[in-house]
Amino acid sequence: MPENRVSYRVPKAHGPKITVIGGGHGLSTMLRGLKNYTENLTAVVTVADDGGGSGMLRQDLGMPPPGDIRNCMEALANTEPLMSQLMHYRFSEGSLAGQSFGNLFLAALNGISPSFDVAVSRMSEVLAITGRVLPVTTADVQLEAEFENGATVVGESKIFYCKKKEDCRIRQVRLLPEHSKALPAAVAAIEDADMIVLGPGSLYTSIIPNLLVDGVVEAIQRSDALKVYVCNVMTQEGETEGYTASDHIAAIFAHSAPGLFDLCMTNSSPIPKGVAARYAEEGAELLKCDEAACNALGVEIINRPIATVSNGYVRHHPGHLARELVLLHAERSVRVAGDGFDYRKDTYHVERKDR
Structure with missing residues (x-):
């Protein structure tokens, strides 16, 4: 039988308004892919580094x-x-x-x-x-982490070393000073988005710090956008050892609000055993997708082939991740016929095998 395919064409200039929230290399990797599908991109970036x-x-x-x-x-x-x-x-x-x-x-x-x-x-x-x-803010903010044994440390760059020393999970992180105000343009971009993407990136040092800035969580809650969290492919040494997908989601909800998003994209691409073994030596492993626990938190898992191995490191593939996000938006959104778009020029074409 011929393979069924899902295919969409949209002018880049009229592509979905996508606001991404995070920091680190994961965010920039995703942006490299997304810019091939839409010009209406806004990155809201942490300043806690x-x-x-x-x-x-x-x-x-x-x-x-x-x-x-x-x-x-x-x-x-x-x-x-x-x-x-x-x-x-x-x-x-x-x-x-x-x-x-x-x-x-x-x-x-x-x-x-x-x-x-x-x-x-x-x-x-x-x-x-x-x-x-x-x-996300122009305030001079520092990140403080508190561990399950009560120890605390101030400074994003010090959290890794302190966690290794204390050998226990992070209980919570907070911004100093508290109640720093979000940049008004960042709030507006979140409220006006067709799709809001959290991550990918370090859970406690790239994603959550944005949600601790006053006005960001409320803007996400007010928005009618499709809201997606892109989960990391591997656990992160010095931050999320032993975490599952539901652990990541629960930590985000605990620092923001339950039900902040209801979709989580995870990776289905296989990771070579040799690469996984090298990560294990450093205390990291392939992140387990405990789908039932995620569903119990009110989050639907979207499992897609979005990872690749480059120079021995597991990374999100910019093209594959962007394609799956744009397809997800197209599949879950309704575009009105006769909306005036010219589909004959300045278009992108995205397709995948129907699953």
Whole structure:
């Protein structure tokens, strides 16, 4: 019998309004794929990072950390190859060793701009990015973690080491100061979205910090968008050892609100045994999808082939993940006939075998 297929065509300029919330490399990886399907993209990015080059600039210049935001802008950039190389360049010697030129460029723009979000907007113009990148807040926030044994640590970059030392789970994380206000543009992007995507990324240090900013959870709750959490493929050493998919969902709900989303996308692609064994040596493993427990939390599992192995590391595949998210939106949304779209030009085509 011929294979059945599901296929959709939509102009990129009129593609779904997708707002993604998170941080780290997982978010930028997803954005690289999504920009091929829609121009109506907004990334709302955490500013709780205090390690590496971002932490140095934060400490020296008193600015929000630029690293995660820069990564997202690079993922969405439409620039000449030379500019792309320049943004990626890291100094190898002297006092700037390890620092990214992209971070320094954003720091310079911050110095001549009235606010950090304006600096981000100006850099977005220089890079001609698809969509928008927004800091979740412009407040100077730090992340504090409390462990199940009562120990606490302040600083996103210190949580990994403290968890290894205490050898117990994280009970909760909080922002210092509490009640930092969300950027109004970020709130508006969430409220206006057709689809809201949480993750992928580090549970306690990339995703949850956004939800602790005043106004973000309420905006998600008010939105009529399709709401999806993209779960990590592997557990994360120093953060989520031993966690299942339902553990991730329960932690997000505990830090925000029960039922914040009702869809969770997990990976169905096989992971080579040798790769899994190397992860196990580092205390990480393939994340178990305990579907019944997820359903008990009111969350439906969407299991799709969205992972790949690159240089021995398990990562979300930007193209596969973006395709499955766009298909999910198309399948669960109703597009009105005769809406004025011109499907003959500027379109993307997405298809997959019908399951």
